[in-house]
Amino acid sequence: MPGVNCSVFGCGSCRRTKGMGIWKLPLAKDEAHGKWRDEWLGEIKKTREMDQNFREQLKNDRIYTCERHFAPEDIEIFHSEKMTKKKPRFGALPTLNLPKKSHESRKPAPRPERSIVKDNKEPLPNRYYKGFNELCQRVKSLKSLKNWKVKIKEDRILLKKRLDPYVLPQLEIVVDDSLGFTVKVFGSYLPEDHPIYLEYRRTVQNVTVSSLIKELEGYRLCDGVSTLELSGKMFHHVIPVIHDSLGEEEEEQQFPHKGFWRAKGCLLLNQQVDICNECDEFVSSVENARKGKESRSAKPAHVKAPVSKTDPERIKLTLQGQRLRCAELERQLNDMQAELKKSNIEIDHELSDDFSRILGSAQNITPFMSLFWQEQKKAVLKKQHGSTFSSHDYSFLSLFGS
Numbered sequence: 001m002p003g004v005n006c007s008v009f010g011c012g013s014c015r016r017t018k019g020m021g022i023w024k025l026p027l028a029k030d031e032a033h034g035k036w037r038d039e040w041l042g043e044i045k046k047t048r049e050m051d052q053n054f055r056e057q058l059k060n061d062r063i064y065t066c067e068r069h070f071a072p073e074d075i076e077i078f079h080s081e082k083m084t085k086k087k088p089r090f091g092a093l094p095t096l097n098l099p100k101k102s103h104e105s106r107k108p109a110p111r112p113e114r115s116i117v118k119d120n121k122e123p124l125p126n127r128y129y130k131g132f133n134e135l136c137q138r139v140k141s142l143k144s145l146k147n148w149k150v151k152i153k154e155d156r157i158l159l160k161k162r163l164d165p166y167v168l169p170q171l172e173i174v175v176d177d178s179l180g181f182t183v184k185v186f187g188s189y190l191p192e193d194h195p196i197y198l199e200y201r202r203t204v205q206n207v208t209v210s211s212l213i214k215e216l217e218g219y220r221l222c223d224g225v226s227t228l229e230l231s232g233k234m235f236h237h238v239i240p241v242i243h244d245s246l247g248e249e250e251e252e253q254q255f256p257h258k259g260f261w262r263a264k265g266c267l268l269l270n271q272q273v274d275i276c277n278e279c280d281e282f283v284s285s286v287e288n289a290r291k292g293k294e295s296r297s298a299k300p301a302h303v304k305a306p307v308s309k310t311d312p313e314r315i316k317l318t319l320q321g322q323r324l325r326c327a328e329l330e331r332q333l334n335d336m337q338a339e340l341k342k343s344n345i346e347i348d349h350e351l352s353d354d355f356s357r358i359l360g361s362a363q364n365i366t367p368f369m370s371l372f373w374q375e376q377k378k379a380v381l382k383k384q385h386g387s388t389f390s391s392h393d394y395s396f397l398s399l400f401g402s
Contacts, residue, residue: 013066021086069094219269224260
């Protein structure tokens with residue numbers, strides 16, 4: 001019925017709810033009460049659509065609101081000998097436990113106060129080369145390039161250092177006409193986040209060519225990772241080898257080479273360590289995954305786990321556990337049978353006939369009692385020396401006789 005339930009959308013309280021106060025809109029008997037009524041109704045309309053049902057309730061003055069939507073301090077309680085009465089305090093409004101609109105959003109956090117940006121007073125780094133032409137002239141006269149092959153072109157300079165017996169150069173530096181440099185190690189590019197790129201901002205304006213070469217020669221080649229499981233997080237760094245430098249066993253290779261398995265993001269060149277941080281982290285993650293897999297394989301699989309997607313070792317453990325459980329259940333069953341045989345009492349034919357006469361003369365027996373007696377008679381016919389009754393049978397017969 002309209003007006004019986006709380007008018008707040010989604011609230012299930014009604015006048016029949018025990019201990020729940022529910023009140024009608026206040027009457028506009030004066031200006032103050034009229035203002036209170038309008039504000040009360042306005043709070044309900046914020047989350048309630050003005051449909052035909054709500055208009056009928058409003059027209060018939062059957063808009064109710066329960067105490068769940070009022071603050072505890074806004075409810076006045078009056079006690080008497082027969083009852084306890086509640087009513088809202090004058091001016092109280094229903095503002096609690098109201099439904100939220102789907103488009104409501106939280107207010108953004110206030111912006112921090114702006115601070116004055118101070119000028120950077122640090123001196124700019126010295127620029128070692130004014131332009132590409134000056135770089136070309138100074139590179140020709142460098143004595144530190146004794147073991148390097150230099151090739152100067154119109155738009156770039158190529159610096160290569162070879163190491164026997166590899167076909168690809170050990171180190172290769174390419175400096176373009178904008179004075180930016182790129183380093184390759186056995187044909188593989190250094191990653192963008194390599195420390196040597198970050199330190200000099202990948203330009204020879206912040207470092208001389210001789211210093212760059214000296215620093216690169218001080219690095220060590222990363223040994224990569226050694227793993228039997230291949231994944232998409234690795235790549236194969238292949239370095240071809242000169243065929244004439246191979247031994248008798250290695251000459252059988254169709255394409256002689258030396259390969260390194262590396263983690264994606266490998267730095268290739270390290271300082272004083274054999275393996276870079278990226279490859280070390282990859283090895284650690286693979287080792288942790290292996291240990292986790294071993295720990296999972298040591299646990300038996302679920303009984304209903306799919307066989308095609310379950311490790312055979314876990315299936316074996318599950319079968320062993322089920323066999324042990326069956327053996328334990330069989331042992332318990334044997335113990336129960338032995339205990340029943342131990343507590344049984346053998347009776348003669350005369351007492352058995354008395355039982356038959358008692359059960360045969362009974363009326364209104366239940367199907368269970370009838371089934372019990374039929375099975376007991378079958379057992380009696382199989383034995384020549386009388387029947388055997390347990391203590392449970394005697395209890396049943398006493399119940400049957402009563």
